[in-house]
Amino acid sequence: MTATSTGQTLITIDPDVPLVRITREFDAPPAKVFRAHTDPELVARWLGPRRHEMRIDHYDCHTGGSYRYIHASGGNEFAFHGSFHEVRPGELIVQTFTYDGMPDGVALEKVMFEALGGGRTRLTTTSLVDSFQDRDSFVASGMEEGVRESYERLDELLAG
């Protein structure tokens, strides 16, 4: 239903399925983009949010492997873990994603690496959760401090 494309990153929020899709193109071939997703030292250099330290507990990115990493910021730690369900070099990673603080919640993530020619790659990441509410709090959780302010504004709006 909603897609914004003001920058290079395109977000699609599906209205019928609790899914978020992120699409982005990279000026590097699929094998290279794939390596940046599977080598833990490389993953640590881009995956975490800005202003957070990212600590990788383990990251065995192959079919049947698992991962766990920690984001630390201002004395708070947030850990995430999951399993690698299907890993095909240069093509596909299917994995689960769980926030340790909500161990019953799980997202199914699919990362697709598509060769565009000219040494470029289109990366498509879909995250599927089991309820719209989980999906929406998942979208909202990425917004850090801004979200509280937005919620307050919406509360005011709804109360009006």
Next chain:
Amino acid sequence: MRADPLSLVLSALADPTRRDMVARLAVADATVNELAEPYDVSVQAVSRHLKVLGDAGLVSRSRQAQHRPVHLEAEVFDLMTTWIERYRRQAEERYSRLDDLLESMPDDGGPAAPPTTRTPQPQPTGAQT
């Protein structure tokens, strides 16, 4: 338990009939009877849809006017777009770091140039503010 506002808005819009009603209200206010006309459903069913949209803050109904037309609250849409834009920007930040990393990686599969500080240290210089 009270659902969070974004969930209310998105789940209200998850129904195709309600999306269609919202699209029509974007053009002009309408009464419940007018909204019910094109659908093969009762006025009561339309009222139920309107209640969901109303609970999400997407529509309101005037108390005074005789036919109580339904009005679309466009501000709520703007707010939702803002939320999604923030999420998008965060993904873009992450991916521009990936751009930089890909730039520093050799094509032959050898090791990437070392970061400014060794992992698992905090982000390389410049990433922290």
